[in-house]
Amino acid sequence: MAQLTAEAVRKLAREVFDYELSERDASFAANTAGAMLTLSRQFGALGLSGIGPAFGYLNLIAEATHLNAKKGRAGS
DSSP: OOOOOHHHHHHHHHHHHOOOOOHHHHHHHHHHHHHHHHHGGGGGGGOOTTOOOTTOHHHHHHHHHHHHHHHHHHTO
16 A cells, blocks of 8 residues: 655645645654554444544535635735
């Protein structure tokens, strides 16, 4: 399986969220995400049906809308 790199995390944070991450923080995020993705293979055995994700699609859309609104105000 391909490994998530710190540079990929930095690029994603910059392009999607307009965040600048240090190399150290990006490395930490990449390692954490890699571990989570590896462990996610076990989710099926946990009996989680009926439990919604804390950071689901609707929350992501709301955050994107919020961030885009802030960008629009900054340009005014």
